[in-house]
Amino acid sequence: MRLGEKVFLVVVASTLVLVLSLIPTNPKSQAMLSKPSPVDWENVKDDPARKLHVSWQGIINQTGAAEGSWIERNLEKRFNIELAPVFMDANAYQKRRPLMLIGGDVPDVMWSGDPLAVRANLRNGFIMELPYEVILKHCPTYVKMVNKYGKEAWIYAQYQGRNYGLPTVNAGADRPRIGCWRMDWLRKVGIDKVPETVEEMHEALRRIRYNDPDGNGQQDTYGWSPNISHWSLAFAEVFAAYDVLPFDLMERDGKVVWGGLQPETKEALRELRKWYQEGLLDPDFPLDTQGRNAESVFINGKVGYIYPIDFPWYYQPDEKDSFYGKVRGFDPSAELVPGPPLRDRNGQRRGRSWGGGAHIMQFGKQLEHQPGKVVRVLKMMEAIAGSEELYLETRNGKRGVHWNYNPTADVRPDGKTQKEGINLLPPYDEKNRGRENSAELLGGTCSFFFPSSFEPVYDEKFMSATDREWLHRNRRREWGMANVLGKSDVVPSSGRYLGDLVNYQMTTFIEMVLGKRDVEEFDSFVAEWRRRGGDVILEQANEMSRQIQKIYDLVGVKKEAE
Amino acid sequence: MSRKANRPARGIPYRRNLGLISMALPLVAFFLLFHYVPMLGLVIAFKDYVMSDGIFGSAWVGWENFVRLFSSEDFPHAVRNTLMISVLRLVCGFFAPVILALLLNEVRLAGYKRSIQTLTYLPHFFSWVILAGIFLMIFGGGGPVNSVVKLLGVHPVSFLTDNVAFIAILIVTGIWQGAGWGAIIYMASLSGISPDLYEAAVIDGANRWKQTLHITLPSLVPTMITLFILSLGGIMTAGFDQIYNMYNPLVFNVADIIDTYVLRRLMGLDLSLATAAGMFQGVVGMVLIVGANIFARKISKGEQGVW
Numbered sequence A: 001m002r003l004g005e006k007v008f009l010v011v012v013a014s015t016l017v018l019v020l021s022l023i024p025t026n027p028k029s030q031a032m033l034s035k036p037s038p039v040d041w042e043n044v045k046d047d048p049a050r051k052l053h054v055s056w057q058g059i060i061n062q063t064g065a066a067e068g069s070w071i072e073r074n075l076e077k078r079f080n081i082e083l084a085p086v087f088m089d090a091n092a093y094q095k096r097r098p099l100m101l102i103g104g105d106v107p108d109v110m111w112s113g114d115p116l117a118v119r120a121n122l123r124n125g126f127i128m129e130l131p132y133e134v135i136l137k138h139c140p141t142y143v144k145m146v147n148k149y150g151k152e153a154w155i156y157a158q159y160q161g162r163n164y165g166l167p168t169v170n171a172g173a174d175r176p177r178i179g180c181w182r183m184d185w186l187r188k189v190g191i192d193k194v195p196e197t198v199e200e201m202h203e204a205l206r207r208i209r210y211n212d213p214d215g216n217g218q219q220d221t222y223g224w225s226p227n228i229s230h231w232s233l234a235f236a237e238v239f240a241a242y243d244v245l246p247f248d249l250m251e252r253d254g255k256v257v258w259g260g261l262q263p264e265t266k267e268a269l270r271e272l273r274k275w276y277q278e279g280l281l282d283p284d285f286p287l288d289t290q291g292r293n294a295e296s297v298f299i300n301g302k303v304g305y306i307y308p309i310d311f312p313w314y315y316q317p318d319e320k321d322s323f324y325g326k327v328r329g330f331d332p333s334a335e336l337v338p339g340p341p342l343r344d345r346n347g348q349r350r351g352r353s354w355g356g357g358a359h360i361m362q363f364g365k366q367l368e369h370q371p372g373k374v375v376r377v378l379k380m381m382e383a384i385a386g387s388e389e390l391y392l393e394t395r396n397g398k399r400g401v402h403w404n405y406n407p408t409a410d411v412r413p414d415g416k417t418q419k420e421g422i423n424l425l426p427p428y429d430e431k432n433r434g435r436e437n438s439a440e441l442l443g444g445t446c447s448f449f450f451p452s453s454f455e456p457v458y459d460e461k462f463m464s465a466t467d468r469e470w471l472h473r474n475r476r477r478e479w480g481m482a483n484v485l486g487k488s489d490v491v492p493s494s495g496r497y498l499g500d501l502v503n504y505q506m507t508t509f510i511e512m513v514l515g516k517r518d519v520e521e522f523d524s525f526v527a528e529w530r531r532r533g534g535d536v537i538l539e540q541a542n543e544m545s546r547q548i549q550k551i552y553d554l555v556g557v558k559k560e561a562e
Numbered sequence B: 001m002s003r004k005a006n007r008p009a010r011g012i013p014y015r016r017n018l019g020l021i022s023m024a025l026p027l028v029a030f031f032l033l034f035h036y037v038p039m040l041g042l043v044i045a046f047k048d049y050v051m052s053d054g055i056f057g058s059a060w061v062g063w064e065n066f067v068r069l070f071s072s073e074d075f076p077h078a079v080r081n082t083l084m085i086s087v088l089r090l091v092c093g094f095f096a097p098v099i100l101a102l103l104l105n106e107v108r109l110a111g112y113k114r115s116i117q118t119l120t121y122l123p124h125f126f127s128w129v130i131l132a133g134i135f136l137m138i139f140g141g142g143g144p145v146n147s148v149v150k151l152l153g154v155h156p157v158s159f160l161t162d163n164v165a166f167i168a169i170l171i172v173t174g175i176w177q178g179a180g181w182g183a184i185i186y187m188a189s190l191s192g193i194s195p196d197l198y199e200a201a202v203i204d205g206a207n208r209w210k211q212t213l214h215i216t217l218p219s220l221v222p223t224m225i226t227l228f229i230l231s232l233g234g235i236m237t238a239g240f241d242q243i244y245n246m247y248n249p250l251v252f253n254v255a256d257i258i259d260t261y262v263l264r265r266l267m268g269l270d271l272s273l274a275t276a277a278g279m280f281q282g283v284v285g286m287v288l289i290v291g292a293n294i295f296a297r298k299i300s301k302g303e304q305g306v307w
Helices: A003-022 A070-079 A090-102 A115-123 A132-138 A140-149 A151-155 A183-188 A198-210 A236-241 A263-277 A292-299 A323-330 A365-369 A371-386 A388-396 A455-462 A465-474 A494-514 A519-555 B018-046 B051-057 B064-071 B074-093 B096-106 B110-125 B128-139 B144-151 B163-191 B195-203 B208-233 B240-246 B249-255 B258-267 B271-299
Strands: A052-057 A081-086 A109-112 A166-169 A179-182 A222-224 A249-252 A255-258 A303-306 A336-339 A357-363 A403-406 A421-424
Touching: A052 A371, A070 A081, A070 A371, A070 A388, A090 B051, A109 A115, A115 A357, A115 A494, A132 A140, A132 A371, A132 A519, A140 A151, A140 A166, A140 A371, A140 A519, A151 A166, A151 A357, A151 A519, A179 A183, A183 A198, A198 A222, A198 A236, A198 A263, A198 A303, A236 A263, A255 A519, A263 A494, A263 A519, A292 A303, A292 A323, A323 A336, A357 A371, A365 A371, A371 A388, A388 A455, A494 A519, A494 B249, B018 B051, B018 B064, B018 B271, B064 B074, B064 B271, B074 B163, B074 B249, B074 B258, B096 B110, B096 B163, B096 B208, B110 B163, B128 B144, B128 B163, B128 B240, B163 B208, B163 B240, B163 B249, B195 B208, B208 B271, B240 B258, B258 B271
Parallel strands: A052 A081, A052 A109, A222 A303
Antiparallel strands: A109 A357, A166 A357, A179 A303, A179 A336, A249 A255, A403 A421
16 A cells, blocks of 8 residues: 555545544434424414415325316315325335425325324424314314224324324225135035135135145145235234234223234134145245235136135126136136135124224425415315215216216116216226226225215215125125224334334244244244334333323214224 | 657646546536435434435434444344345355356357357346246246156245245355356456467466466456455345345345345335445445455555455
8 A cells, every 4th residue: 555545544534533423412312393383273264265276195096197187176166276186106105205205395285194104294394283173173074974984093193192184084994804715616626605614714725725626637726825915914814713913903801902912813823824734825825925926826726715805896707807807717617706704703704904094184384384275175175074966076076977876787878888886977987087087986995185985974875786785795894803093003113113023923923824933932922022112012002092082082982882 | 759748747638638538527427416425415324314304404313323223123133134145145156257257268169159158148137026036936836946846756845935045046046147247257358368378388288277277267366356346345235136026024034134124214214224224334335345455455465456
């Protein structure tokens, strides 16, 4: 090394040391301060005659949507606002949105999917406080709907005793999710009814594995390829039959507990281990982190059961693009039937549901200086919640122009068949055309400008009788089991621990099913789960559950006999 | 040629090289803009970064983010996995391109040589999204490898969910993908070896093996040292694309690397923590490069090394 280089290195190194030692140490982070709202809500006036401009980042999955749809113009006219929609798909929501926000482009209205995202927005100073009292004052009908169909959502936007958003509900999501069986295979192996208990499911999977249901003379079928791409799906239907939600917070003896630590979970794991040992499960299921294999092996006729397949439109044998149609494409004799939730030991059907509490709408921090906009939007939400006509218009467009309701299936004058229920009218029935208009069919996700669904109030009337009957037969509300706090990430420290804990639990459970780890080591798993931050989560979850009672009292949730 | 031109130039003759300099400018601007300016953002590793307050407005927290990193359950684990995978890659894979280049060098049939070369470096251009899908299929329970295993009368082996087998597959497929591409540089330096040396060796009675051992290999050493130093810089990145597309919950314990960890933090908008992890990765990489270079210069008395 030459002298010059040596000098250079020494200078660089000493500068580094100097800079690093100068970094101020201020370990008390002050960012998450929960400051009171500077808005004097008592005296906020919203003059309806004043035209307001509101930028709106609504619910995701509106790919192909464009500004200026009929639905948008309709709302603009009625509420004297100028809406500037920001459409995002799931990918943009995850990747583009943070950049947009960092760049200072914070929409006036922002949709977020989960409490963790709300806290990230709060922590980064993007959103403003929205006291419960303000919501109560301007949205009495809306509040009643939330109380009725998804009261847990009241805590989604809460942090340190203050509220930061308007909760939304999806009254269709509190139905349990269900799986689907190859009925033709079941018959071939001598079973003529859809399995209803864990034992019956076991037997059905066993016969599908060993009794050659596809009749090709080879033992090349498996019972089932469990979908482990998301924690909410992993063996959920089997766990539910043991009355447990392993990846959710549950209530036991008045306390909030983690489902995955309960003795029932261990029992279910023992049973699943047995199934795997008997060769009933597709051995490649642990590799399927995207959930693609679970679907393709069912479609290709390699397995006889799949979970979840839980909407009526999946079960249309004559629609080529429907799930049923795809299976028929491989095997024209295939017959699919929905498998309602299994019965638990008390004979009660039980299945995991998401619960009615859905998401959160937040207001950009900049509206602290224009609180009139918040009031206008709240009034709009209230009006939509209270009017069947406006609700349907915001969801599907204008009746008679964009859609029609047909009590029975028939043939239109132009020769096209009309389905029972709601039909989009031409030209809006073309693929993606409905989406361009921000319209969503009933039963799907919630709509862009009103991301709540009040199924039992408005939608059920416009559902086809067949679909209504289908849901009643297969996915009854009372069979559903949901997280006791709606979503586990309402717990303040979930951002720090929950993701890693869920990963750890998923790995351990799959190892136990595969026999790489003994199910009898369950207790050491429980201890480790608690040690890695689980105890903190549980302590805070119990605290949240006490707080939620206070919020329920405040917003008027009636104490119903549950 | 004038006398003036023969004199060693004092300083850099800017005017004479204006053309070249202007051609280099866009590249310099590129590096400044996309590689040096963003480095300023590293300060958020020492801050509690709040987006609305901006990079400079956010509060300082000192080393708190690093303390959080190393006191967490997953990060030290990810560092260990990253090092393990990288060192294995280096040990098992470093000589693969050298061997491939030597073998290709011995091929005399030009067409055959060229097609082999093309075939071996082609995998470099395939995205791991596609390759992972193919390998998951090949090594899966119903894939060709297990069909052979079954024919041998043994129970199917779950390669991809077994920690050791998974890492082995990771490394072997990584070598398969990268060796052909890596061999190109060695091929270039092989073609630079003077034929005189070989002629002299033949006259001295050296056979092909002796020629390889005493001429070809020593000529490749400088290239090997350079590439070794450069690859040390990448030791903290164990190949994100490949691992992210191939891993599954069961091998999480051995396959969760720093990059997958950082990605998880970024998705949670925990930018300070992610930056701290990334900075740690970069600093270690730099120390390794500089250290290896100093070492190489020391033992070769200043003849080898990247700079």
